[in-house]
Amino acid sequence: MKQKLFLLAAMLLTAGAVKATTTTINAAGLVFNPASVTITLGDTVKFVYVSGMDHTTTSKTIPSGAAAWDAPLTASSTTFVYVPTVAGTYAYVCKPHESLGMVGTFTVNVPVGISDKEIVSTLFNIYPNPAKNVLQVTQKGMAKPAAASVMDVNGRQLLQSAITNGNMRLDVSTLVAGMYFLNISQDGKHYISKFTIAR
Numbered sequence: 001m002k003q004k005l006f007l008l009a010a011m012l013l014t015a016g017a018v019k020a021t022t023t024t025i026n027a028a029g030l031v032f033n034p035a036s037v038t039i040t041l042g043d044t045v046k047f048v049y050v051s052g053m054d055h056t057t058t059s060k061t062i063p064s065g066a067a068a069w070d071a072p073l074t075a076s077s078t079t080f081v082y083v084p085t086v087a088g089t090y091a092y093v094c095k096p097h098e099s100l101g102m103v104g105t106f107t108v109n110v111p112v113g114i115s116d117k118e119i120v121s122t123l124f125n126i127y128p129n130p131a132k133n134v135l136q137v138t139q140k141g142m143a144k145p146a147a148a149s150v151m152d153v154n155g156r157q158l159l160q161s162a163i164t165n166g167n168m169r170l171d172v173s174t175l176v177a178g179m180y181f182l183n184i185s186q187d188g189k190h191y192i193s194k195f196t197i198a199r
């Protein structure tokens with residue numbers, strides 16, 4: 001009984017670690033504030049309209065393999081959330097006010113313990129990809145408690161589950177066709193993998 005309670009507590013603690021840090025960048029007047037930030041892969045960037053004229057947040061120069069974006073920041077569309085899936089420096093602008101200096105950057109670092117995105121495949125099997133109704137995750141090597149969450153390209157968490165005994169079977173039948181991100185949290189580290197849903 002004590003062992004079961006310990007395992008349950010470990011899974012709950014690990015599940016709590018899935019929620020990554022959110023960094024807010026405000027669009028106020030003719031500036032992004034802060035104009036430059038550094039985050040960790042797995043974190044979220046949230047752009048917020050505060051004041052001034054209508055703005056955009058639009059990717060300008062981004063790492064290879066990263067998803068581009070172009071979103072309004074206005075009084076009626078006040079937020080845009082972006083979850084980077086590739087480490088590197090992301091430059092963005094407000095299209096109407098770029099010439100006035102409304103530009104910014106954020107740098108995405110790889111967390112300690114993750115050498116590159118390929119480490120996901122050395123630790124976990126994630127299949128099938130593309131998936132239809134079920135996404136399987138199998139841990140390679142010794143099974144350790146872990147938690148997984150599925151996020152869409154806007155950074156919204158859609159599903160969450162624990163990986164128990166080194167395995168997880170996640171029902172993705174309610175997701176529409178498209179690209180998603182699987183964020184696996186284990187031992188305080190985050191591992192992100194892209195996958196697609198095909199219908």
